[in-house]
Amino acid sequence: MKAKKVVAIGGLAAAGGGTALLIGRLTGSRWAGRVVGDGYRPSGAATRAFFAGGGAPSGGRADRWHAVTVNVPPQEVSSGDGLPGPLAAMADRIEVRIKPAPGDRGTEIHARLRGSVPSGPSAIKARASGEDPRQDLRAALRETRSILEIGEVLSPDKPPTTKDTPGGKLLGMVTSRGRGEGLI
Amino acid sequence: MKALVWNGVNKLGVEQVPDPQILNSGDIILKVRLSSVCGSDLHLLGGYLPAMRAGDVLGHEFMGEVVEVGRGVQNHSVGDRVVVCSFIACGRCWFCQHEMYSLCENSNTNPAITETLYGSALGACFAYSHALGGFAGSHAEYIRVPFADQGAFTIPDGVSDEAALFASDAAPTGWTGADGAGVQPGDVVAVWGAGAVGQMAARAAILMGAERVVNIDRYPERLRMAEKNIGSEAINYTETHVEEELREMTGGRGPDVCIEAVGMESHADNPMFLYDWAKQQTYMQSDRAFPLREAVHACRKGGSLFVLGVYLGTVDKFPMGAAMNKGLQIRGAQQHGQRYIPQILQHIQNGELETSHLMTHPMSLDEGPKGYDMFKNKIDGCVRSVFQLDGHSNGHSH
Known part of the structure; x- marks a missing residue:
């Protein structure tokens, strides 16, 4: 029964992607078919991949541990001066576990938020407005990894060369939270 | 400064954009001398890859002169003539330390996009959409x-700008395929595609000791180029049956190694092309994969298949039964250029690798839209349009 539901959702997503693009083609409007950005030919397959790929961080368990693995030994991650990198600023809001990764893979940093996190419709609203605390946590974990491994966080190009078209603005909103979303 | 920008599906413009700035300690600013189009740009141009914004500056295969260095840069100084890997890699994360540079953990400033699409974030690449860093x-x-x-390499004396240019992307992509496929001395290697990457993969296989190497394509001028400049054999798929040719060539075994250097916008001269094209145009699949299917079927039992051509999403009718039951090893990757560029430059310097013939159409940046049109439609035998900046002239080298 569960498998049928997954197939049905996948099919719906595929049909949705295809339909949106078909409308775009029939009307001659390149905008009608876009998902993000200024010119994308999303396929049902790509849409399906997005949904099947677990692209629903807001629907995850509220008590989930988020984790990154850093390519430094454990003693360099927890030096005794509190949490590393941007995680330190969140110390009162998170629990953190640090443990060696298997093999030569460095150190795992696991963190989860204390207290409640948005769920259901409020999670969608929080994510859209950039106020979901999981976005802060994911960004902090990624930036902590960069600081531990390379000593800084790589900046995107500034000033941008892009233009504020409608599709571009939508993509800009997505990328402005580029380190705060995703699956970790 | 002047730049060639993407303004929408099949819309390019030469416009003024802000100058780049040093933003991190490891940055340099390069004055570009030569910048090539690439087959993978066509996926951006045609709107097949997501996350492009109007105003994005195109181009990821380039060389030039260092004009400014960040405070943390140790290997380069102002005035250096360098070629730059198209993929951006930190050199310190686990993936970089294991020479899988295109999977770098710290270079993509928008990791969420590919993480959501693919399950893991990819490293960044110049001008390859905001999904790869923007x-x-x-x-x-x-x-x-x-x-x-990590990513800029000083060009040795005696190596021309034109030759060094293709050590940025085409050549290391070819090396990634041949090395990743595990080419061994005595192997027969078939490479689908005789564009720049297909030719470089063939030459890499030859230098790794392959006994016979063949490029497969439909453009006679590209196949002639592969025979003349690379030393490979040629199969024109519009004139013969590819699998029959390969079986005859290998005593019925099939190639030991198959390298697919075509990607998601492939062509074929049979009904499967119409099937793939129709499904792609109606958005029922994202990628056309005829050469990939053919490679799986042609490869010898227990052989190796490497996917170098760029794929975005999903393909239909992938012959999983053949792949599994024949015991194939299948791998794929974007290029890990930081691993191969030093040896590629050495091969060029030693006269063992020819690359400058790929630059069939040098032109000014102002002619950028025309250059892409010639490249996309293979006008006048165009293999690569290369934009010359800073008054660069043909044949110049330091």
Whole structure:
């Protein structure tokens, strides 16, 4: 029964992607078919991949541990001066576990938020407005990894060369939270 | 500064954009001298890859002169003539330390997009959409190069700008395929595609000791180029049956190694092409994969298949039964250029690798839209349009 539901959702997503693009083609409007950005030919397959790929961080368990693995030994991650990198600023809001990764893979940093996190419709609203605390946590974990491994966080190009078209603005909103979303 | 920008599906413009700046300690600013189009740009141009914004500067295969260095840069100084890997890599994360540079953990400033699509974030690439970081490309007078100590390589004396240019992307992509496929001395290697990457994969296989190497394509001029400049054999798939040719060539075994250097916009001269094209145009699949299917079927039992051509999403009718039951090893990757560029430059310097013949159509940046049109439609035998900046003239080398 569960498998049928997954197939049905996948099919719906595929049909949705295809339909949106078909409308775009029939009307001659390149905008009608876009998902993000200024010119994308999303396929049902790509849409399906997005949904099947677990692209629903807001629907995850509220008590989930988020984790990154850093390519430094454990003693360099927890030096005794509190949490590393941007995680330190969140110390009162998170629990953190640090443990060696298997093999030569460095150190795992696991963190989860204390207290409640948005769920259901409020999670969608929080994510859209950039106020979901999981976005802060994911960004902090990624930036902590960069600081531990390379000593800084790589900046995107500034000033941008892009233009504020409608599709571009939508993509800009997505990328402005580029380190705060995703699956970790 | 002047730059060639993407303004929408099949819309390009030469416009003024802001100059790049040093933003991180490992950055350099490069004055671009040569910048090439690439087959993978066509996926951006045609709207097949997501996350492009109007105003994005294109171009990821380039060389030039260092004009500014960040405080943390140790290997380069102002005035250096360098070629830059198209993928941006920190050199310190686990993936970089294991020479899988295109999977770098610290270079993609928008990791969420590919993480959501693919399950893991990819590293960044110049001018390859905001899904791969949104970094401005090289079809411009200047470009910011992050992690320059890892990704920029000083060009040896005696190696011309034109030859070094293709050590940026085409050649290391070919090396990634041949090395990743595990080419061994005595192997028979079949490479689908005789564009720049297909030719470089063939030459890499030859230099790794392959006994016979064959490029498969439909453009006679590209196949002639592969025979003349690379030393491979040629199969024109519009004139013969590819699998029959390969079986005859290998005593009925099939190639030991198959390298697919075509990607998601492939062509074929049979009904499967119409099937793939129709499904792609009606958005029922994202990628056309005829050469990939053919390679699986042609490869010898227990052989190796490497996917170098760029795929975005899903393909239909992939012959999983053949792949599994024949015991094939299948791998794929974007290029890990930081691993191969030093040896590629050495091969060029030693006269063992010819690359400058790929630059069939040098032109000014102002002619950028025309250059892409010639490249996309293979006009006048175009293999690569290359934009010359800073008054660069043909044949110049330091």
